[in-house]
Amino acid sequence: MTLYSPSPKSELPRERLLAHGAHVLTSPELLAIILRTGMKGCDAVSLGRRLIEQFDGLRGLLSADAHTLMGLPGLGMAKTCELLAINELNRRALEENLKAGQALDQPQRVKHYCTAKLGHLSVEHCIALYLDSQLRLITTEEISRGTLSQTSVYPREIIKSGLKHHAAALILAHNHPSGVAEPSEADLALTRHLKHALALVDIRLLDHLIITGTGAVSLAERGQI
Incomplete structure (x- = not known):
């Protein structure tokens, strides 16, 4: 699958995040920041939206296993590892807080x-x-x-x-x-x-x-x- 570098438009989520905070971004926009690039005919925001819809929400996407993620168009080893790492970091942060008191x-x-x-x-x-x-x-x-x-x-x-x-x-x-x-x-x-x-x-x-x-x-x- 041929990837392409993001256009200035697809960089807007990063600019908006820095200017206004992460809370103003939509879920596809936040996901686009992690994915960084889309694929031919589909920019990073559109890819993020497509993935969220395919898994019926963020929970389903971030809970998917490596085999499932790597089989999807637009996701290779790097993007799959990033998504898996985010979910694991979230679980560890929750556990760390509980252990901290x-x-x-x-x-x-x-x-x-x-x-x-x-x-x-x-x-x-x-x-x-x-x-x-x-x-x-x-x-x-x-x-x-x-x-x-x-x-x-x-x-x-x-x-x-x-x-x-x-x-x-x-x-x-x-x-x-x-x-x-x-x-x-x-x-x-x-x-x-x-x-x-x-x-x-x-x-x-x-x-x-x-x-x-x-x-x-x-x-x-x-x-x-």
Whole structure:
């Protein structure tokens, strides 16, 4: 695919960003700054708009894997790596803030972090967020991959990790790739079992989140913890 250098018109997003701030730019314009160039017959802004439409929004685009991105017209290895890096930097920034002292005592903070980490995945993953006594994030660990009915989540392994990290509490989260955020009976049974097992070693189960690409459901908010 033949690329071409951006014309002065396609450089306008950079000029506007510097003059007025990033918030005044549209999503395609912001994406154009990252892409830098378009392709034959399609400038960077138009390419950005096309990609956003193809993935039904920024979330879908920035959550796509390398194989999918590199198969698209106008995206090669360099642009693909840039898009993947942006998504990973966003997740790391959220995690860094939580480790730096933002207490996980507000459900929205937890939902934002877990959605960024799990919402884009096409296979079900289950993670545990281990917290200290001030409800600050110590670490996040993947504890299973695959639906909870097919891949066992062993409370003893979670307890072992909790004790290793000197955790005072933890939050469980897993995604539903189907997009349906309602907890299953298996989800509720696991929550009850894990809460009881953790209480035996004085670790609190604060919440169990069901994550989709568009949001999250908190079992604690529903009174199901």
